[in-house]
Amino acid sequence: MKPAPFKYYAPTTVEEALAHLAEHGYGAKALAGGQSLIPMLNFRLAQPSVLVDLNNVSELFYIRSDDNGGLLLGAMTRQRQVELDPLIAERAPLVHEVMPQIAYPQIRTRGTFGGSLAHADPSAELVAVSIALNGRFRLRSQAGERWVPADEFFVGLFTTVLEPDELLMEVALPAMPPRSGGSFLQITRRHHDFCIAGIAALVTLDGKDQCEQARLVFLSAGDGPVIARQAADMLVGQAPTPEAIRAAAEKAASDEIDPGSDIHASAEYRRHLAKVLARRALTQAFDRASNI
Amino acid sequence: MDDLFTVTVTVNGTQYERTVEPRLLLSDFLRHELGLTGTHVGCEHGVCGACTILFDGQPVRSCLMFAVQANGHEILTVEGLGTMDNLHPLQEAFRETHAVQCGFCTPGILMSLLPFLEENPNPTEEEIREAISGNLCRCTGYQHIVDAVKLSAEKMGA
Numbered sequence: 001m002k003p004a005p006f007k008y009y010a011p012t013t014v015e016e017a018l019a020h021l022a023e024h025g026y027g028a029k030a031l032a033g034g035q036s037l038i039p040m041l042n043f044r045l046a047q048p049s050v051l052v053d054l055n056n057v058s059e060l061f062y063i064r065s066d067d068n069g070g071l072l073l074g075a076m077t078r079q080r081q082v083e084l085d086p087l088i089a090e091r092a093p094l095v096h097e098v099m100p101q102i103a104y105p106q107i108r109t110r111g112t113f114g115g116s117l118a119h120a121d122p123s124a125e126l127v128a129v130s131i132a133l134n135g136r137f138r139l140r141s142q143a144g145e146r147w148v149p150a151d152e153f154f155v156g157l158f159t160t161v162l163e164p165d166e167l168l169m170e171v172a173l174p175a176m177p178p179r180s181g182g183s184f185l186q187i188t189r190r191h192h193d194f195c196i197a198g199i200a201a202l203v204t205l206d207g208k209d210q211c212e213q214a215r216l217v218f219l220s221a222g223d224g225p226v227i228a229r230q231a232a233d234m235l236v237g238q239a240p241t242p243e244a245i246r247a248a249a250e251k252a253a254s255d256e257i258d259p260g261s262d263i264h265a266s267a268e269y270r271r272h273l274a275k276v277l278a279r280r281a282l283t284q285a286f287d288r289a290s291n292i
Numbered sequence: 293m294d295d296l297f298t299v300t301v302t303v304n305g306t307q308y309e310r311t312v313e314p315r316l317l318l319s320d321f322l323r324h325e326l327g328l329t330g331t332h333v334g335c336e337h338g339v340c341g342a343c344t345i346l347f348d349g350q351p352v353r354s355c356l357m358f359a360v361q362a363n364g365h366e367i368l369t370v371e372g373l374g375t376m377d378n379l380h381p382l383q384e385a386f387r388e389t390h391a392v393q394c395g396f397c398t399p400g401i402l403m404s405l406l407p408f409l410e411e412n413p414n415p416t417e418e419e420i421r422e423a424i425s426g427n428l429c430r431c432t433g434y435q436h437i438v439d440a441v442k443l444s445a446e447k448m449g450a
Binding site: 007043 | 314315336341347350352422
């Protein structure tokens with residue numbers, strides 16, 4: 001099939017883009033890299049009457065330091081740029097590690113960091129990693145700006161808190177706390193497939209080598225990213241022994257995720273994978289935290 | 293309902309100007325508006341790689357772009373790689389190692405490999421397989437394609 005007809009705008013500024021979105025509301029879709037949206041248009045799973053192409057809004061393409069050792073990424077920054085950027089490698093090693101696993105090189109030359117987040121696929125690597133890293137997102141409409149923490153941004157299947165007249169402008173990734181370690185693991189049948197199960201983990205050790213904080217985010221385990229808060233709470237204040245890690249992984253997989261069954265995997269198999277991945281990811285994250 | 297847009301784009305060194313609907317995919321623009329049918333259409337959702345072209349030097353899925361987005365940009369397709377009398381070394385290598393059977397995947401793989409070989413003039417087998425992981429081939433089983441890349445790396449560099 002081919003896309004249904006639409007009206008097309010190619011603004012060069014954020015203000016122009018916001019004006020188009022404000023005018024057309026639910027009828028309009030913002031076009032970022034197009035690597036997730038255009039397939040939907042090609043299959044007519046989506047038929048927006050208006051497309052607002054952001055690819056000429058140069059003010060949205062950047063990677064910068066903030067004043068606190070963290071990073072600010074413009075929403076339209078190409079995934080390939082993020083993959084190659086030395087600041088990202090230094091300050092957000094989990095992002096650096098994940099980038100080559102996202103789709104294929106050809107997808108990453110057009111796909112954008114913010115586009116993946118706004119699209120909110122439950123198996124999106126950047127969605128889980130942004131939450132694990134305690135990212136914050138700056139949203140803007142003609143009415144003003146607001147910041148939303150990553151763990152409040154995703155509310156359902158392909159659904160975020162973005163209003164129809166709002167754009168995701170920027171992602172702020174804070175500096176990793178000292179003695180932190182991250183891990184990202186996913187199971188795919190072939191390299192670069194959408195994952196059957198996946199996890200992003202970030203842990204921090206305190207001065208006594210006990211867990212100070214932990215964040216576990218599962219992919220492909222529900223309608224959106226699933227944050228295993230109870231499992232994380234179990235680890236806080238404890239030494240990260242294999243037993244403690246195993247118990248947390250069991251808790252997360254049994255009680256906190258809600259995977260579905262489809263042609264790729266059954267819910268039970270996903271649950272089993274989630275438990276194994278959680279154990280491996282936590283082990284790796286704690287190892288990395290203690291090796292700093 | 294649609295307005296029409298004028299697209300000015302340089303393809304394989306030649307500038308073209310056409311007036312198109314915004315929903316016309318870049319792949320269909322190259323094939324139907326410009327008659328450059330070397331770029332193939334396999335899946336139209338970004339997984340097969342048959343439509344891969346170079347957009348401002350970068351490998352891109354032409355089925356996941358609209359022609360209007362190419363306005364003012366530069367494109368290289370397989371037709372721009374070489375001619376029958378003057379094949380690109382990569383194309384020579386594909387011929388020598390029997391890396392082409394039906395040929396449907398071949399243009400997309402060639403275009404994906406060009407920037408890869410520029411950045412990695414001496415790749416390992418693992419790096420080559422990773423580089424073509426975004427291109428599906430139903431005929432060859434990939435081994436001869438990998439051999440072609442190794443042979444071409446020898447021809448082109450070192």
